[in-house]
Amino acid sequence: MIESQINYVLSCLRPVCRGKLGQIDVRQLVQDSFNSDIQTALADAVWSAGGCRSWYLDENGVNRTIRPGFTWKYWLRTRKADLGDYGTTVRQSR
Numbered sequence: 001m002i003e004s005q006i007n008y009v010l011s012c013l014r015p016v017c018r019g020k021l022g023q024i025d026v027r028q029l030v031q032d033s034f035n036s037d038i039q040t041a042l043a044d045a046v047w048s049a050g051g052c053r054s055w056y057l058d059e060n061g062v063n064r065t066i067r068p069g070f071t072w073k074y075w076l077r078t079r080k081a082d083l084g085d086y087g088t089t090v091r092q093s094r
Contacts, residue, residue: 001071008078012086022091030085041068 015021039062042048047056048063056065067074 001067001074004071004075004078008081011081012083015083015088016091019091022089024083024086024088026086038068039063042066 012024016024042063045063045066045068046052047054047066048061056063058064
């Protein structure tokens with residue numbers, strides 16, 4: 001999963017590094033939807049339900065560490081960033 005995360009971040013940074021974009025920032029609606037989907041999937045997981053106390057849960061009992069599902073599905077979802085999910089600005093030429 002770490003390799004998938006790195007490749008995803010690089011797919012976001014390439015247009016910036018190549019001078020095509022000035023900046024990139026995830027759209028709030030996309031981020032909120034992503035977090036909601038993860039928390040819904042984790043709601044009944046052993047780490048989140050039943051009073052389990054673990055380092056996976058923050059001080060509010062919210063799991064912010066584990067990604068639910070199979071790693072191959074994560075790989076599929078993170079192969080390349082969809083720049084439509086991000087607010088971007090075009091790099092200003094000097």
